[in-house]
Amino acid sequence: GAVVSQHPSRVICKSGTSVKIECRSLDFQATTMFWYRQFPKQSLMLMATSNEGSKATYEQGVEKDKFLINHASLTLSTLTVTSAHPEDSSFYICSAIPGLAGGFSETQYFGPGTRLLVL
């Protein structure tokens, strides 16, 4: 089946630094990828939709200058948490829809997640 990877799986950083998380579709191309954030015992909250070759679409309340998204190719999207603070500590998960058109009925494939801890 389709595989999505994330790197790193876990990162610890000091407050004020920037952290980049990569999301790759390993065996398929994806025009559209998504970035989610998940707090303990909570469901996934969509942060933004990443579109290859264009600007990401951010959900209400998500700071686009803090969470920079770059979808540089059909297999790679990156999320950079800039000037990270302890409240940014969370579990970040990406997903991708196979195909170049991203049909509504297509299933999403999720990455394994990245645990971010900001000290």
Added chain:
Amino acid sequence: KQEVTQIPAALSVPEGENLVLNCSFTDSAIYNLQWFRQDPGKGLTSLLLIQSSQREQTSGRLNASLDKSSGRSTLYIAASQPGDSATYLCAVKSGGSYIPTFGRGTSLIVHP
């Protein structure tokens, strides 16, 4: 705006029991509904995807049903095993959007 509710929030059962997890949604105009499994600290694994035109899907010991008119889906797990312990999430895609709406999940523990 679509809202997805999962009941129960948590469930603890002895091994061997047959289980029913519930998912309800407020807007019946959906494209599909998907059940996921999430192990602690891990990403999501897709279990079953039901298109809006389908009534149910089966995979091994898992069976998911969909009743759009009543806004409900159930995930049936037969002969539960300790390895089934995880959080089960329901996600509904609707409204001409690529973006599914997730429920909060049901945390399942199956003890030996």
